[in-house]
Amino acid sequence: MSKKIAGPxxxxxxxxxxxxxxxxxxxxxxxxxxLLKRREDLLVPLSEALATAVRTIVMCPxxxxxxxxxxxxxxxxxxxxxEVIVVVEEMADLWALERAAVVNGTYHVLGGHLSPLDGxxxxxxxxxxxxxxxxxxxxxxxxxxxxxxxxxxxxAHYLTEQLAPTGVIVSRLAQGVxxxxxxxxLDEGTLAAAIKARKRI
Amino acid sequence: MSKKIAGPxxxxxxxxxxxxxxxxxxxxxxxxxxLLKRREDLLVPLSEALATAVRTIVMCPxxxxxxxxxxxxxxxxxxxxxEVIVVVEEMADLWALERAAVVNGTYHVLGGHLSPLDGxxxxxxxxxxxxxxxxxxxxxxxxxxxxxxxxxxxxAHYLTEQLAPTGVIVSRLAQGVxxxxxxxxLDEGTLAAAIKARKRI
Numbered sequence: 001m002s003k004k005i006a007g008p009x010x011x012x013x014x015x016x017x018x019x020x021x022x023x024x025x026x027x028x029x030x031x032x033x034x035l036l037k038r039r040e041d042l043l044v045p046l047s048e049a050l051a052t053a054v055r056t057i058v059m060c061p062x063x064x065x066x067x068x069x070x071x072x073x074x075x076x077x078x079x080x081x082x083e084v085i086v087v088v089e090e091m092a093d094l095w096a097l098e099r100a101a102v103v104n105g106t107y108h109v110l111g112g113h114l115s116p117l118d119g120x121x122x123x124x125x126x127x128x129x130x131x132x133x134x135x136x137x138x139x140x141x142x143x144x145x146x147x148x149x150x151x152x153x154x155x156a157h158y159l160t161e162q163l164a165p166t167g168v169i170v171s172r173l174a175q176g177v178x179x180x181x182x183x184x185x186l187d188e189g190t191l192a193a194a195i196k197a198r199k200r201i
Numbered sequence: 202m203s204k205k206i207a208g209p210x211x212x213x214x215x216x217x218x219x220x221x222x223x224x225x226x227x228x229x230x231x232x233x234x235x236l237l238k239r240r241e242d243l244l245v246p247l248s249e250a251l252a253t254a255v256r257t258i259v260m261c262p263x264x265x266x267x268x269x270x271x272x273x274x275x276x277x278x279x280x281x282x283x284e285v286i287v288v289v290e291e292m293a294d295l296w297a298l299e300r301a302a303v304v305n306g307t308y309h310v311l312g313g314h315l316s317p318l319d320g321x322x323x324x325x326x327x328x329x330x331x332x333x334x335x336x337x338x339x340x341x342x343x344x345x346x347x348x349x350x351x352x353x354x355x356x357a358h359y360l361t362e363q364l365a366p367t368g369v370i371v372s373r374l375a376q377g378v379x380x381x382x383x384x385x386x387l388d389e390g391t392l393a394a395a396i397k398a399r400k401r402i
Contacts, residue, residue, distance in 0.1 A: 004274050004278070005274060005275060005295070005296065005299040006268050006269070006273070006274050007257070007268050007269030007270050007274055008269075009250070009253050009254060009257055009258075009269040010254070010258075010268065010269060012250050012253075013250045013251070013253075013254055016243070016246055016247045016250050017221075017247070019235075019242075019243055019247075020218075020224075020232040020235060020236075020243075021228070021231045021232060021235050022223070022224055022228035022231055022232060023221075023223055023224070023232070027222070027223035029293075029296065030222045030223055030293070031221040031222060031223060031224070033291075033292050033293050033296070034220075034221060034222050035221075035251070035254065036254070036258055036267045036292065037267070037291075037292065039255075039258070041220075042217070042220055042221075043251065043254060043255055043258075044255055045217055046214075046217045046218070046220075046251060047248070047251035047252050047254070047255050049210070049213050049214045049217050050214070050236070050244065050247060050248035050251055051248050051252060052210050052213075052214075053210060053211070053214055053236065053237070053244060053248070054240070054244055054245055054248050056208070056210055057210075057211075057237055057240070057244075066237045066238070067207050067208050067211065068207070068208030068209075068210040068211060069208050072207070073205050073206060073207050073208055074206060077205070090234075090238075091234050091237065091238065092230075092231070092234050094206070095206065095230060095234070098206040
């Protein structure tokens with residue numbers, strides 16, 4: 001005998017907010033309440049921002065990232081070094097590298113990693129586009145900035161093989177002890193990698 | 202020399218998402234990425250749900266809560282007891298009481314509490330409407346379900362005085378040890394209230 005406390009439109013809003021990463025059912029309710037209470041400075045502008053996103057977000061035909069311009073902001077930025085392509089699994093990785101401001105080249109977003117068990121083969125990723133870019137144009141080096149996971153590394157292995165015929169330099173991120181990392185808290189794999197790749201001082 | 206990594210529409214979306222309670226700058230970015238990646242099952246439906254909210258959310262002329270119908274779902278529910286009005290500060294309190302399923306009456310949402318230091322006097326709250334409801338119609342009891350804070354309790358005090366001439370019974374929530382509460386972790390105010398309002402077994 002549960003009673004309805006609000007119209008179905010509000011229930012639907014809460015359900016959708018709860019699908020956002022970082023929001024559970026409880027915080028989705030709080031977010032919905034904030035939206036209802038703050039109509040002019042939150043509900044209306046967020047509604048408009050999402051409508052704009054629906055209308056304008058496109059996948060960049062060059063690198064596969066998502067943006068509101070095509071090609072994307074980074075691919076059309078003339079200050080970027082066209083000789084280097086940094087390959088990432090997801091948009092989130094691209095944003096993380098941009099926040100660190102360590103890349104002056106362009107990117108290539110695969111849209112995930114190879115995962116045969118989940119039925120994700122090379123044809124499901126944005127790999128053909130990468131091979132095209134590597135074979136044509138001014139590209140000299142491709143940096144594989146993939147996750148240091150089993151899937152990320154097997155994807156890197158596959159890409160290295162595919163890119164070999166192009167003659168482009170292929171590199172990967174260094175592995176080792178993270179800055180600020182305490183040895184006592186690091187896993188064995190990281191410690192093994194750090195020992196193996198040790199550098200003479 | 203910070204470079205732009207995406208169109209201003211995406212930056213704006215992240216900024217607005219970060220205003221939602223429970224989302225900081227970092228989780229707002231994650232949420233925006235999820236929206237961009239999950240266009241059909243998240244971005245489009247959430248955009249539509251917010252547009253619907255903008256179009257349909259109204260303040261209930263009876264109780265002051267927000268809903269997509271007017272009067273609100275609770276005020277128009279004929280199974281509700283019209284003799285009891287539960288007064289709350291915010292919509293969130295109404296939803297909390299509804300989740301607990303402990304109220305069969307209707308509600309009255311004040312929209313906050315008295316706070317002279319912040320310039321919030323009685324005229325800024327939905328108090329006139331409450332006095333009207335108390336003076337007319339079948340109302341027999343008004344339960345003040347306000348926060349057990351200084352502001353909540355002084356608001357309750359003010360309402361009690363204002364409601365006295367109407368002859369309606371005015372009550373407030375019991376104060377004491379919360380269910381599951383361990384005495385060792387409770388503040389002195391709660392312990393004092395629990396001792397003072399002790400009940401003979």
